[in-house]
Amino acid sequence: MSSIVFITGATSGFGQSCARKFASTGHKLILNGRRKERLEALATELKNTYQTESLILPIDVRNQEEITTAIANLPSAWTRIEILINNAGLAAGRDYFEEANLDDWNQMIDTNIKGFLYVSQAVSKWMAVHQKGHIVNIGSTAGQVVYEKGNAYCATKYAVDALNQSMRIDLLRHGIKVTAVNPGAAETEFSLVRFKGDATTASKVYDGLKPLTPEDVADVIYFTTTLPSHVCINDLTVTCVQQADSVYFHRK
Numbered sequence: 224m225s226s227i228v229f230i231t232g233a234t235s236g237f238g239q240s241c242a243r244k245f246a247s248t249g250h251k252l253i254l255n256g257r258r259k260e261r262l263e264a265l266a267t268e269l270k271n272t273y274q275t276e277s278l279i280l281p282i283d284v285r286n287q288e289e290i291t292t293a294i295a296n297l298p299s300a301w302t303r304i305e306i307l308i309n310n311a312g313l314a315a316g317r318d319y320f321e322e323a324n325l326d327d328w329n330q331m332i333d334t335n336i337k338g339f340l341y342v343s344q345a346v347s348k349w350m351a352v353h354q355k356g357h358i359v360n361i362g363s364t365a366g367q368v369v370y371e372k373g374n375a376y377c378a379t380k381y382a383v384d385a386l387n388q389s390m391r392i393d394l395l396r397h398g399i400k401v402t403a404v405n406p407g408a409a410e411t412e413f414s415l416v417r418f419k420g421d422a423t424t425a426s427k428v429y430d431g432l433k434p435l436t437p438e439d440v441a442d443v444i445y446f447t448t449t450l451p452s453h454v455c456i457n458d459l460t461v462t463c464v465q466q467a468d469s470v471y472f473h474r475k
């Protein structure tokens with residue numbers, strides 16, 4: 224029987240690449256994101272390419288009622304979730320602390336921490352029922368070393384690190400694996416979102432770098448889920464060769 228992988232933020236970037244990776248390796252997918260048309264197109268592509276069965280959940284993870292109800296009421300054939308890729312998230316703005324926009328801070332905290340918590344708890348309830356599962360939390364190098372103008376975004380990724388450790392401890396008794404994958408700079412829609420559609424500023428983030436691709440990150444995430452059942456990677460950091468941490472880069 225194919226196992227079920229639940230991916231949040233599957234409409235773009237790491238989530239979309241994970242969907243393709245896990246579909247190509249024979250898994251069934253629950254795909255979440257706000258852009259319904261992208262989820263539908265991805266589900267159709269994966270069906271045509273890999274005969275993958277997908278269930279789409281076009282829900283904003285910030286909507287506590289909607290997301291928790293949808294997960295609690297999954298069709299019975301979709302409740303045995305083996306892997307959760309807890310990936311939906313964003314940075315909004317990059318501003319000095321005293322100048323930052325409070326709406327940006329609220330959006331990041333509501334998505335990267337609160338939405339993350341709603342999904343994780345609802346899915347871990349199903350994993351506890353089945354006494355099996357693996358939660359892969361997408362953190363960041365920004366959750367390990369703070370950088371200038373990173374303020375609230377970095378704080379949300381430090382929170383992911385703390386919650387990853389906390390879930391690992393609290394879910395031990397159910398045999399559920401918990402892994403943080405902390406990528407460095409990767410070229411996705413992340414910077415375009417951060418700089419609110421300003422493609423010139425977004426592309427400067429990767430000037431002089433060969434950054435990670437979303438496929439690189441999906442391969443690493445997939446690897447963490449393929450180890451023997453008694454082995455768990457608790458956290459893993461992956462950057463391109465030219466990046467040491469969230470501050471030190473060697474740009475050419």
Ligand code: NDP
Nearest residue numbers: 232234235236237257258283284311312363409411412413
């Ligand atoms: P993308 O912008 O390409 O993808 C972000 C995904 O998150 C989209 O599918 C988006 O879907 C989804 N998303 C955002 N807000 C919500 C919401 N409220 N509800 C549901 N889904 C939402 O960026 P990445 O793939 O790069 O980012 C994925 C994760 O990786 C994020 O958590 C990010 O912080 C983290 N990260 C990124 C790095 C990078 O350099 N790219 C490095 C380290 C970590 P939609 O808009 O359709 O809702």
Ligand code: 8X3
Nearest residue numbers: 363364365407408469
């Ligand atoms: C995304 C990577 O360095 O832009 O988490 O914060 S960074």
